[in-house]
Amino acid sequence: MKTSTLFVIGLLAGTLAAIGCGNGNGDTACAPPTADVTGTWTIEFNAMSSDPDCSDAGLYAATGTQAGSDVTFTDPSGGTYSAVMCGDVVTASTHSFLLDGDTVTVSNQSFTVTGNSLSGRFDWVDDDGCNGTGTLTGTRAGNGGTGGTGGSAGTGGSAGTGGTAGTGGTAGTGGTAGTGGTAGTGGSAGTGGTGGTACAPPTADVTGTWTIDYNAMSSISGCPDAGSYAATGTQAGSDVTFMDPSGGTYSAVMCGNVVTSSSYSFPFPGDVTVTVSNESFTVTGDSLSGGFDWVDDDGCAGTGTLTGTR
Helix, strand or coil, X not given: CCHHHHHHHHHHHHHHHHHCCCCCCCCCCCCCCCCCCXXXXXXXXXXXXXXXXXXXXXXXXXXXXXXXXXXXXECCCCCEEEEEEECCEEEECCEEEEECCEEEXXXXXXXXXXXXXXXXXXXXXXXXXXXXXXXXXXECCCCECCCCCCCCCCCCCCCCCCCCCCCCCCCXXXXXXXXXXXXCCCCCCCCCCECCCCCCCXXXXXXXXXXXXXEEECCCCCCCEEEEEEEEEEEECCEEEEECCCCCEEEEEEECCEEEECCEEEEECCCEEEEEEEEEEEEECXXXXXXXXXXXXXCCEXXXXXXXXX
């Protein structure tokens, strides 16, 4: 990503971040949990660094448990760490673990739980001198909905009619009445659909002007960039609107204190088009933090992180 393009992405990400801001009246109290992490998850992580020899990515299985707002989760070494769920956002305490012979320390970790999916970010450092930021996503098997109702039983056949008595000498004997038919069998119950999680009511507001620090990272030489910029956010209920660096506007949604935007593109001077996707931000009081993916039409691409204050 060229410097001008990176600035655009940063500004874009910052504006998005503004959408996930707090309400400007001090720290937001922990909202009651609106999701649950209990179960077994498949976690995909991407630990990024400005040093190509330090970056790493992979998959691991993790188990989550929850009692009210208190959460425990499995780290990549099989140990556990503690966290707190407010709304549908889990914020973890700083924790360390052994991985491939190195001690890794993770801080500023948070992720949003939506149904049987999660996504979030973290900072990391190890005792080999490597450090950086990272993203994580996860999936969990869902539970089916309520089964449908079985069909009604069939109706039995009518009884047969006895024969007619004979005529003449000794009266004949009437025939035996026929036997009614067997009742039909009802249909099988239908299968219920897969349940989903509704968007939690917003617990923060992004209205105001923010100072955003962004870090647009890439494994492609000449593409990474970082910087700061000012961004303005507006909000009506869960609907968030903000300006992109070209002066246009685009939309996002706040569920709990997390802002998520759809994929969007915008033009930038120099005939460069930047596309940002998978962007989300967690808002706590007058601070925000989050991550995004980016690509431009100069052949640059990567992931990014952003933080902001209002």
